[in-house]
Amino acid sequence: MTTPPPPTLIPPLLLIAPWLFEATGLPEGFEKGKLLALRLLCWLTVRRHDIPLSFDYLARFYRVLHTGLLGEDQKVINAIVKYCGTKFFASGLPGHTVLLLNFIHGASTIVSSNAIKGMPRVEAVTLLGSLVCFPNVYRELHVLQCTGSEPPTLAPLADVKDLIVDLLLKAGKTDVDGVARCTALSALGIFAYEELTHRIGHPKVLEAIGVLLLSIRHQNHAIAQVAGDMLRLLCDHAAYLSDHTDRVASIVVEVIASTIHNLLPTDDSDVKEENKKLVLSLLFCLADWCMNIPLRALTIPQSEGCSPLLSTLNVLDHILTGKSPLLRPDVLSLLQTLCPTIVLADLEAQPGEIPAKPPHSGHSTGGGKIARSIASFVPPAILQNDRKSGNVKLAARMVLSHLLHQLGHFPMGLGAAQLTSLVTEQDDVPALRDSELSKEVFSAPNIQLFVLNNMAIVSLVEIPAEETSGGAASVGLTTGKAQVRAIVRDLSGKFSWDCLTLYGPQGCRAGSYPPGPVPDPCLHYTTHRGRLLDHMEQQRCQADAAARES
Structure with missing residues (x-):
């Protein structure tokens, strides 16, 4: 597609601007014309202009x-x-x-109202969300005051961030429009992420996290989904929250685990279809938080002697076995510990219906790094079918396996590390030269593949041993002429290690080595050991005989 050529005549749209300015001052009897003039003025001004607007026009x-x-x-x-x-x-x-302050005042009149019809609630919350970062960028601003004095006066801007965040918190908890509430939750997540990134320490950050935790328990799954996505976004700062705040990261893990418990059936039956997408999203959110929190913070007992890690393992076991744990944390007390102003009564304000997404718009449950790792070892067709059917048990098994393998081990101390191994069966095998896996692997004489309980695939590959021993454990020892590489694939990734047989000291002619003419160190060691044992036995017999004679 190419840009069409410009028309011969471009009408000067601002030619009608004086009429529109005059129309905005019409009396109340011309309400429709007045509103139409405002709409046209806004449309003419905020669009892109090839020629900058004059200062006289902008002032008016x-x-x-x-x-x-x-x-x-x-x-x-x-x-x-x-x-x-x-x-x-x-x-x-x-x-x-x-x-800036005038628009915040106008948006506050809309957010504070309970009316839905004719109120641009989504636009008002979107406006507030777009301004949440302004105070950090523009630190010294002069704005028009909202006193209505004539002529308008300019004054320094102060405490505007608190005003914006308070309105977003109100919209995130009690807004009667579902889309507006989702927009407010997204803005709160962005606000908390920016404050934590710059280590500003705003006092409203904990309340914003509390509103997100409260919203994941909402009966409207669209609102709960947005809140869960914002919580997963904040997991990048889980380590900072764990080190510099009191129990915030642990409370997040326990509330997410308790929310998943409430969405699960009490028996071994499958999760309800309407709950599957939300459960999957919260599972991946829970896994990302656990992977970012230090292990010492995960294992500290919290409410009723239950640690955050134990709560996580309990909910995963509940999904896999259908057995609900006897002890569950008190969500209300946890949320009030995080923010005393939060009450569960905020969930009673049910918003309106949220329109469905367009049919061609992409959607993802969003599992972050944990969910993307599954794509490296599950075929695309199976992965796509599981996503469509919402296989919660498969996701729980993958998260459980990932935590058992990686928790406390990743990332490594030397910097970036791979979640899974990059070694494959054809590596270091002289007969296989392909860079990718092929069907020749199944017919190779030195490769064996095993399937264990439909849970893991184990490959055993015989490869030549290295001429020079690389590890300190094998220096000065006799090793086998070949080594075995074990490659294990399961839901948590791919792992590999090399196994080498150690026979004895240097020069030992054992195992795959034929006997040689030189003295065998292994034989000398065995003979010397036998003589030592015979001498010790002889001394013991002499001592027994002397004891009997006495």
Whole structure:
């Protein structure tokens, strides 16, 4: 596709701007015309312009926005926020930051209202979410005050981050619109991630994490899914939270595990179809948090003597066996420990229906590093079928195996390390020259493959031994002429190690070595040992005889 040529005549759209400015000052009887003029002005201004707008035009437009956002006509505020708010601060217009506080004031009137019809709740929350990073970027700003004084006065911006976060927390807990609540949860996750990245230590970070933990228990699975994705995003800072906060990382693990328990059946039956996608997402979120928290913090007993690691293993066992654990952590007390202002009554405010995604939009349960590792050893067709059917038990088995193999071992002390081995059967085998696995592996005489309980594939490969022993354990010893490489594949990845037979000291003619004319160190060692044992036996007999005579 190519860009079409420009038309011969480009109409000057701003030619009608004076009429629109005049229309915004019409009396209340011309409400429809007034709102239409505002909509057209917003559309004309926030679009991309080939020629920069004049300062006179921008000053008049900013005056209209300032007056409308501070007025008492809610329909005017709704129109400005809906058609201008989400694009205004991304347009890069000169001096656009002077209206920062005015737009926050307009969005707060929408978020604080319980009405749904005609209220651009999604646009208002999106506007607040786009401004959550502004205070960290623009530290010294002068904005128009919301006092409504004439003429408008500029003043330094202060405490705006707390104002934005408070509105997002309110929307994330009690907003009556489902999409708006999901947007607020996403903004809270971004806010917490940025604050933890820069180590700012904002006091609202813990409350934002508490709202996300509260939302994963929501009856609306779309809201719970978004909250789970944001929690998985924050697992990058799990080690920092574990070292610098009191029990925050452990509380996150225990609340996620308890939430998964509530979504599981009480018997050995399969998980309900409507719960599978959420359970899969929370499983991978739980695994990522466990892998990022230090092992010492995972094993410290918390509520009722149950450690976060034990809670994780209990929920995995519940999925695999259907046996529910007897002890479960008290979620309400954990959340109130994290943030005293959080109550489970916030879940009672049920939002409206969330529209389904377009049929062609991609969707992923999102397992992060843990989920992506499964793609290295499961065929694509099987993986695709499991994702469609939502095989929760397969995911739980993979997470359990991954924790048992990798917890406390990855990443390695020398820096980056692979989750799984890169060694394959054809490596170091002279008869196999292909760089990738092929069917020749199954007919090779020095390769054997075993399937163990449909849980793992074990390959035993006989390869020539190295001429020079690389490890300190085999220096000065006689080893076999061949070594065996064991390659194990299971749901947690691929692992390999080389096995070598040690016969004795240097020069030993044992095992695969034929006897030689030189004295055999192994034979000398065996003969000397036999003589020593005979001498000790003779001394024992003499001592017994002397004892009998006495």
